[in-house]
Amino acid sequence: MIELDDKDRALVRALAKDATQSAGALGRELGLSQPACWRRIKRLREAGIFRETRLEVDAAALGFGVTVFLGVKLATKGRVSLEDFERAVGAIPEVQTVEHVLGLYDYRLRVVARDISDFERVLRRRIMTLPGLGNVEANVLLSEERRPGPI
Template sequence: MTLQIDAVDRKLLRALQEDSRKSVQVLGEGVGLSASACHRRLKALEEQGLIEGYRAVLNAGKLGYSMQFFIEVGLTSQSETALEAFETAVQDIPEVLECHLMAGQSDYILRVVCQDHDDFERLHRRLSARLPGVARIHSNMSIRTVKARTGLPV
């Protein structure tokens, strides 16, 4: 269900996606609102669930994660129990940044980060051995990120 938002809400959401550290005063000025009106709109957008949270975007390379992989995972079964077991287990692997249930050749695609080749080998073994119901794994290494966007087009 898409919620109805106006042009000012859209400007406010775009501004937040660019830099959520701006003060309510600065955000309001940027969209033509007083600080109190901006604060009320932000609270309403949060209550409607349009704003789920605020996060810092970290530099993976500077934190030692120089490698990124997209890993396709096929399971031995697509039963609800098998899917739930896999999804629960993948939550406990911090290197897995994203996990998507897919329609197509693979059951899941994971986006993972690793520090080096040895780190990737350890992660690959962990995925193969510890995740329930894994039948096959196919890994693709990202050479370079061409476009990365955390925001949505609003």
């Protein structure tokens, strides 16, 4: 882990808010030259602070109006069943995130669908056929108030 100073932390916050900003614009905002800002960005990237740059897509604007969080409890435990489950669930395009968690469930899935009947189709034909699947609990997203941001 690298040591971060105040400028590094400000840079992380600025890029977490808008990763499309140029090093020159960020430098002006933070009181750094463009080359100094670029060197800091490069150092943070090489240290693993920035994992990737991604475009945030509005699922509803693309016709996916329903988001459902599934709590999944596997019927059997073991390395083979975990790997089989993860490989199979990773192949379902409607499953946006797969989180291996500790607690009541083994996995937490974020699933998008066009509407409730589309979600039912995904649930019946794809999710309920996953290897090692035990119990499933669904929670439909009503609204999302806080988006992930800088730590």
